[in-house]
Structures are given as C-alpha cells and as structure tokens.
Amino acid sequence: MNINWTLFGQSFTFFVFIWFCWKFIWPPLLDAMHERQKTIADGLAAAEQAEKDLELAQERADAQLKEAKQEAQAIIDATRSRANQMIEEAKSDARAEGERLKEASLAEIDQEINRAKEALRAQVAALALIGAEKVLGATIDAEKHSEILNQLAAEL
Amino acid sequence: MASETQTSAEYIQHHLTNLTFGQHPDGSWGLAHTAEEAAAMGFNAIHVDSMFWSIVTGIIFSAFFYAAARKATSGVPGGLQNFVEMVIDFIDDITRSIFSYNNTLIAPMALTIFVWVWLMNFMDLIPVDWIPGVAGLLGVHYMKVVPTTDPNITMSMALSVFGLILYYSIKCKGIGGFLGELAFHPFGKWGILANLPLEVVSLIAKPLSLGLRLFGNMYAGEMIFVLLALMFAAGPTFGLLGGVLQWGWTMFHLIIITLQAFIFAVLTVVYLAQAHETEEAH
Numbered sequence: 001m002n003i004n005w006t007l008f009g010q011s012f013t014f015f016v017f018i019w020f021c022w023k024f025i026w027p028p029l030l031d032a033m034h035e036r037q038k039t040i041a042d043g044l045a046a047a048e049q050a051e052k053d054l055e056l057a058q059e060r061a062d063a064q065l066k067e068a069k070q071e072a073q074a075i076i077d078a079t080r081s082r083a084n085q086m087i088e089e090a091k092s093d094a095r096a097e098g099e100r101l102k103e104a105s106l107a108e109i110d111q112e113i114n115r116a117k118e119a120l121r122a123q124v125a126a127l128a129l130i131g132a133e134k135v136l137g138a139t140i141d142a143e144k145h146s147e148i149l150n151q152l153a154a155e156l
Numbered sequence: 157m158a159s160e161t162q163t164s165a166e167y168i169q170h171h172l173t174n175l176t177f178g179q180h181p182d183g184s185w186g187l188a189h190t191a192e193e194a195a196a197m198g199f200n201a202i203h204v205d206s207m208f209w210s211i212v213t214g215i216i217f218s219a220f221f222y223a224a225a226r227k228a229t230s231g232v233p234g235g236l237q238n239f240v241e242m243v244i245d246f247i248d249d250i251t252r253s254i255f256s257y258n259n260t261l262i263a264p265m266a267l268t269i270f271v272w273v274w275l276m277n278f279m280d281l282i283p284v285d286w287i288p289g290v291a292g293l294l295g296v297h298y299m300k301v302v303p304t305t306d307p308n309i310t311m312s313m314a315l316s317v318f319g320l321i322l323y324y325s326i327k328c329k330g331i332g333g334f335l336g337e338l339a340f341h342p343f344g345k346w347g348i349l350a351n352l353p354l355e356v357v358s359l360i361a362k363p364l365s366l367g368l369r370l371f372g373n374m375y376a377g378e379m380i381f382v383l384l385a386l387m388f389a390a391g392p393t394f395g396l397l398g399g400v401l402q403w404g405w406t407m408f409h410l411i412i413i414t415l416q417a418f419i420f421a422v423l424t425v426v427y428l429a430q431a432h433e434t435e436e437a438h
Contacts, residue, residue: 002174002176002194002195002197002198002199002201002308003199003308003311004176004178004197004198004199004200004201004202004203004308005178005199005200005202006201006202006203006207006308006309006312007308007311007312007315008312009202009207009312010207010210010303010308010312010313011312011313011315011316013211013214014312014313014316016214017214017217017218017268017272018261018264018265018268018269020218021218021221021265021268022260022261022264022265024225025218025221025222025224025225025264026244026260026263026264026267028225028226028228029221029224029225029228029237029240029244030244031228031230032228032229032230032233032237032241033230033241033244033245035230036230036231036233
C-alpha cells in the first residue's frame with residue numbers, strides 16, 4: 001500500500017480514456033440516439049396529424065351530407081307545395097270553367113225560351129187573327145189593326 | 157491457495173502485495189521481490205500490475221464502446237448498440253438531472269468512470285488465485301489484479317476529479333469568486349475565521365472521501381475473497397463451505413461493485429456541478 005508513481009500513471013490513463021470517450025464514443029452514439037428519437041417523434045406527430053386530418057375530413061363530409069339532405073328536403077318541400085298549388089289552381093280553374101259553362105248553358109236556355117216565346121207569340125197573333133176573322137167574317141187588315149195585335153201579343 | 161511452504165499470513169500478505177517496479181535503495185532499478193523491498197522503494201516506484209489491469213480494463217471499455225459508436229445507426233440498433241445505448245441513456249439521464257450547465261465533457265466522463273471503474277471492480281469477482289496462479293507459472297511473483305484495491309489508483313482518480321473541480325471552480329467563478337466562496341460561506345464576511353477552515357475541510361474531504369470510499373469497499377471485498385480462499389486449504393469440508401460462501405459473497409459483491417462504480421461517477425458529476433455553480437444557492 002505504498003503511494004508512488006502509480007498515482008500519476010493512473011491520472012494520465014484516466015484523462016486519456018476520458019478524452020477518448022469524449023471525442024470518439026459519446027458524440028456519435030448520442031447523435032444516433034437523438035436522431036432516432038427525432039424520427040420516432042416525427043412519425044408519431046405525423047400519425048397524430050393524419051388522425052386529426054381524418055377527423056376533420058369526416059366532419060366536413062358529415063356537414064356536406066347534412067347540407068345535401070337539407071337541400072333535398074327543401075327541394076321536396078318546394079315541389080310538394082308547387083304541386084299543391086297547381087292542384088288548387090286546376091281545381092279553381094275547373095270550378096270557374098264549370099261555372100262559366102253553366103252560365104252559358106243557362107243563357108242559351110233563356111235565349112231558347114225567349115225565342116220559343118217569340119215564335120209562340122207570333123203564332124198566337126196569327127191564330128188570334130184567324131180566329132177574329134172567323135168571328136168577324138171579315139179580313140182584318142193587319143196593318144190597320146197592328147196596334148191591337150201587338151197589344152194582344154204583349155198581353156200573351 | 158496456501159501451499160505447504162506458505163503460512164496463511166504469508167498467503168494473505170502475498171495477495172496484498174503489488175508487482176512493484178522501482179528504484180532500490182542502492183540505486184539500481186528493478187522489480188521488488190518482497191513486500192519489504194517494495195516498501196523500501198518509496199515514491200520512486202510504480203505498481204505494474206495495477207497499471208496493467210487498469211489500462212486493460214480501460215481498453216476493453218474503449219474498444220467495446222468504440223465498436224458500437226463507429227457502427228452507430230439511427231435506424232434499428234443491433235444487440236451491442238442496444239446495450240451500449242442503454243448504458244449511455246442511463247448515464248445521460250442521471251447527468252442531466254444533476255448537471256444543468258453547458259459542458260460536454262461531464263457526461264462522457266461519467267460514462268467512462270462508471271464503466272471503467274465497474275470493470276476494474278469486476279476483476280475482484282475472478283477467483284483470487286486464477287490470474288496470480290497463471291502469473292506465478294510465468295515467473296511473475298506478485299499479481300494484484302483488482303486496480304481499485306490499490307489506493308494509488310482510486311486516489312489518483314479522485315485527485316484528478318479534484319483537479320477538475322479546482323479548474324472549473326476557478327474558470328466559472330474566477331479566482332476571486334472561488335476564494336470568496338471559501339472565505340465568506342456559510343457565515344458571511346464577519347465569520348471568515350470560521351468559514352475558511354470549514355470550507356477548506358469540506359473541499360479537501362471531497363477527493364479523500366471519493367477515493368477512499370472506493371478503495372475501502374474494494375479492499376475489504378478482496379480481503380474476504382482471500383480469506384475464503386484460505387478455507388480451500390483446510391480440508392474438503394471447509395473447502396466446500398468456502399466454495400458456497402465464495403459464491404454467496406460473489407453475488408453480494410456484484411451489487412457492491414456496481415454501486416461503488418455508480419457512486420464514484422455520480423459524486424464526480426455532483427462535485428463538478430457544484431464547481432460550476434456561480435450564483436448564491438444557499
């Protein structure tokens with residue numbers, strides 16, 4: 001257990017080995033470790049980003065789907081209301097047309113009645129004249145007695 | 157193993173003597189043939205076995221880690237790189253948690269100390285007579301294979317760390333700042349007479365405790381192995397018991413050598429962190 005030059009020998013060895021480790025061992029290994037760490041971290045971050053992107057895309061797709069549905073619903077609603085409107089219009093048109101036809105028919109009937117009345121009146125006048133001639137035995141001058149005849153016809 | 161011609165005391169003495177090369181009192185240089193001769197050489201000697209095994213273990217560490225460093229890839233690491241990275245990651249984490257200053261030397265130094273000291277300690281687990289036995293057959297009389305049981309080795313590393321502490325203290329705080337820290341803590345400038353002895357003692361205690369802790373633990377462990385080895389010479393019953401005990405102590409010692417290597421590395425980082433500390437943290 002003598003203290004001697006070994007003390008200095010070992011000190012020299014000590015610094016040589018530390019220097020070697022400092023220069024040639026530590027840096028390449030630590031660089032490699034850090035680089036790998038970074039690669040893994042980047043990979044994980046990319047995966048996370050992709051997941052987030054996917055989620056975002058899903059959300060967007062959902063929103064678009066919803067919008068499309070709404071649009072379709074709106075179209076259906078509009079169409080349905082248009083159809084209803086058309087039906088109503090058709091109904092009211094038909095009703096108006098029916099009314100008009102009925103009115104026209106009634107007017108025609110009236111006309112027909114009047115025409116018949118006129119004809120009858122004329123015939124009655126003629127018949128009355130014939131009757132009166134028979135009664136009077138003389139011809140009644142139509143022109144002379146037109147006033148009377150017209151009065152008669154009006155009374156019929 | 158204690159042979160017929162060797163008493164137990166001689167056997168132990170033999171195991172505790174370094175292979176010493178140095179200057180004999182008569183002026184000639186050569187290997188010491190006895191413990192007394194080695195002691196007589198004084199400071200002008202060197203422990204060849206300690207230096208040899210220290211350098212061998214250091215080269216094993218460097219070669220092993222350099223092989224991994226040269227083929228280091230940021231892709232999928234192989235088995236060697238995996239293991240080396242595990243050790244580096246462990247040391248890097250600990251260094252980061254203790255040492256927050258900008259100095260790239262600290263972490264590699266902690267790694268070197270941890271692995272190298274562990275390897276030197278590990279020599280303790282090789283059965284005590286194997287390497288000295290082979291060396292004896294080759295004509296080398298003394299062979300102490302565990303460098304860390306040599307106070308020269310442990311104190312040398314501790315003093316080297318101490319040198320770094322002084323260097324970084326002065327570099328980071330300036331010579332005035334460093335001396336001021338010694339003189340004006342912990343009681344302020346009026347307590348300088350109390351501060352100076354306290355701080356100087358605590359400063360000197362750092363390398364002493366660092367070196368002697370490692371030496372003490374390893375020396376005691378080595379001594380137990382030597383004593384257990386003595387049992388092999390005391391008949392088959394004791395030999396068997398000795399074998400079992402040696403196995404048990406090896407398992408336990410495996411924890412000790414790791415712990416001591418770890419403590420040495422961590423304390424080095426702690427001391428150097430203190431050396432870098434510039435502002436008042438008290």
